[in-house]
Amino acid sequence: MGTIQFKALTFNYSDQTQPLFDHVTLQFDASWKLGLIGRNGRGKTTLLKLLQHQLPFDGQLVTNLDFQYFPQTVTEPTQLTRDILMQLGNLDNSTFWQVERELRLLQVASEIVWQPFDSLSPGEQTKMLLALLFIDDYHFQLIDEPTNHLDQEGRQVVANYLRQKAGFIVVSHDRHFLNQVIDHVLAINRADITVHQGNYQTWQTAHDQQAAYEQQQNQQLKGDIKRLTKTAQQKAQWSHEAEKGKNAASVKTESANLDKGFIGHRAAKVMKRATTIANRAEEAIETKQQLFKNVEIAAPLTINQRPLKPGQNVLSVDELVLQQDGVILNQPLSFTLEAGQQVALTGINGAGKSTLIKALLALPATDHIASGSLHLNPHLTLSYLPQDFDQLSGSLADFAAAKQVDHEQLLSMLRKLGFDRDLFTHRLETMSMGQKRKAALVRSLCEEADCYLWDEPLNYLDVITREQVQTLIAEQRPTLLFIEHDVDFVNAIATQTYALQPQH
Numbered sequence: 396m397g398t399i400q401f402k403a404l405t406f407n408y409s410d411q412t413q414p415l416f417d418h419v420t421l422q423f424d425a426s427w428k429l430g431l432i433g434r435n436g437r438g439k440t441t442l443l444k445l446l447q448h449q450l451p452f453d454g455q456l457v458t459n460l461d462f463q464y465f466p467q468t469v470t471e472p473t474q475l476t477r478d479i480l481m482q483l484g485n486l487d488n489s490t491f492w493q494v495e496r497e498l499r500l501l502q503v504a505s506e507i508v509w510q511p512f513d514s515l516s517p518g519e520q521t522k523m524l525l526a527l528l529f530i531d532d533y534h535f536q537l538i539d540e541p542t543n544h545l546d547q548e549g550r551q552v553v554a555n556y557l558r559q560k561a562g563f564i565v566v567s568h569d570r571h572f573l574n575q576v577i578d579h580v581l582a583i584n585r586a587d588i589t590v591h592q593g594n595y596q597t598w599q600t601a602h603d604q605q606a607a608y609e610q611q612q613n614q615q616l617k618g619d620i621k622r623l624t625k626t627a628q629q630k631a632q633w634s635h636e637a638e639k640g641k642n643a644a645s646v647k648t649e650s651a652n653l654d655k656g657f658i659g660h661r662a663a664k665v666m667k668r669a670t671t672i673a674n675r676a677e678e679a680i681e682t683k684q685q686l687f688k689n690v691e692i693a694a695p696l697t698i699n700q701r702p703l704k705p706g707q708n709v710l711s712v713d714e715l716v717l718q719q720d721g722v723i724l725n726q727p728l729s730f731t732l733e734a735g736q737q738v739a740l741t742g743i744n745g746a747g748k749s750t751l752i753k754a755l756l757a758l759p760a761t762d763h764i765a766s767g768s769l770h771l772n773p774h775l776t777l778s779y780l781p782q783d784f785d786q787l788s789g790s791l792a793d794f795a796a797a798k799q800v801d802h803e804q805l806l807s808m809l810r811k812l813g814f815d816r817d818l819f820t821h822r823l824e825t826m827s828m829g830q831k832r833k834a835a836l837v838r839s840l841c842e843e844a845d846c847y848l849w850d851e852p853l854n855y856l857d858v859i860t861r862e863q864v865q866t867l868i869a870e871q872r873p874t875l876l877f878i879e880h881d882v883d884f885v886n887a888i889a890t891q892t893y894a895l896q897p898q899h
């Protein structure tokens with residue numbers, strides 16, 4: 396296999412004041428199972444686009460590989476899924492069985508290829524495109540966040556597939572997944588780009604050690620400078636007093652004058668030395684702070700929940716069966732949500748989890764309800780975070796105003812999630828997937844509500860943001876109904892978990 400090499404890669408989008416990549420030189424082997432990691436908006440997707448020459452850049456790219464990118468672009472989602480897959484995969488009736496084989500592996504009913512693509516759930520859509528990826532042996536694959544929207548089984552199938560593949564680049568924020576499939580890491584850090592041998596855990600350990608070392612150094616230096624500054628101030632004070640004393644004495648006697656002159660001179664010397672030491676320490680701190688540049692900052696988040704009476708009933712679901720266009724989705728489900736609980740809804744892709752939330756929001760209309768009952772306390776205000784957000788557009792100010800959220804509060808919370816100030820004036824449609832997701836999540840946090848409904852909140856979010864959200868929920872305990880496939884997150888915060896079982 397070959398290599399992939401960037402020489403002095405420099406690139407920025409037209410509205411960016413700082414280059415996203417500034418004279419970056421990188422080389423990696425095409426046999427590596429390379430995990431591309433970094434916080435949202437650092438340029439992971441852009442780097443994959445640059446590899447495919449989809450954007451013009453300065454510098455040089457040397458490679459002889461043919462790339463394939465996941466997720467493929469579906470330009471006409473109203474068409475039949477089967478037709479779309481045939482076009483994208485260059486398949487015909489005699490070769491389409493390969494896709495069906497992979498769909499079985501992904502545990503999805505292959506009949507749904509006869510439905511329009513846009514009628515499938517996001518998880519099902521992801522599985523369709525993954526099936527195409529799995530049958531392609533000719534290209535070097537650039538796989539951008541394959542596990543979003545996928546159920547547990549789906550994630551495992553992708554991991555198994557990648558484990559037996561020779562070389563690829565995969566972008567993911569899913570640590571558990573990465574640890575299973577990669578043998579090298581390409582990390583886009585705050586201030587540089589680094590390549591490591593090993594999986595995510597190996598990288599994390601090295602990164603944490605470096606951060607802890609820098610932090611300790613920094614603490615020590617901070618102590619030093621405090622001490623030095625105090626000494627310098629004392630010396631200055633002493634010198635000043637000595638000078639004052641000298642002037643007062645000079646009007647009295649000749650000998651006293653001489654004496655004070657000597658003291659004044661000595662004080663000035665001490666003072667000068669103290670200032671030099673202090674300056675040196677300042678410089679040392681500054682250099683150290685440069686080294687500190689790759690340490691990520693995670694500020695605590697807040698949520699504008701309104702207090703409910705503990706134990707107050709919010710939602711009762713009794714023997715509920717959902718339907719979509721006349722098709723029954725699930726086996727009967729019963730549960731309740733009370734104030735202060737965090738209830739997780741799990742279940743395989745297509746089982747009807749999002750439909751349940753849609754049914755809730757549509758009340759009193761009951762179009763999605765085939766049988767059973769769904770009762771929501773009508774006096775409560777809800778904040779809904781939808782699963783789909785690709786289509787977000789417009790300014791952050793308008794986005795906040797649409798839900799009566801204070802613009803400044805939205806921005807300040809986005810800062811806590813690592814948004815650069817530069818980005819505040821950008822339009823949502825030009826933002827990275829994770830940045831859009833953060834905007835939507837933050838708006839929900841800022842909304843004043845009694846109960847929060849979150850549909851797969853963690854999709855596309857970087858590792859640090861996931862931890863920030865987890866800490867917030869664990870500490871504030873808002874009344875929350877959420878759908879999530881990330882087991883670690885569900886285990887960490889759910890007070891109850893209910894699985895929606897599909898009809899077949």
Ligand SMILES: Nc1ncnc2c1ncn2[C@@H]1O[C@H](COP(=O)(O)OP(=O)(O)OP(=O)(O)O)[C@@H](O)[C@H]1O
Pocket residue numbers: 408409410415433434435436437438439440441442825826827828829830855857
């Ligand atoms: N079409 C565009 N026009 C202008 N700016 C863009 C465009 N696409 C991306 N950007 C900006 O470039 C930066 C890198 O975006 P990119 O999508 O490569 O990030 P990413 O690392 O893939 O993030 P994520 O983890 O959220 O997917 C972001 O700050 C983003 O706002």
Ligand SMILES: [Mg+2]
Pocket residue numbers: 439440441539827828829
């Ligand atoms: Mg991306």
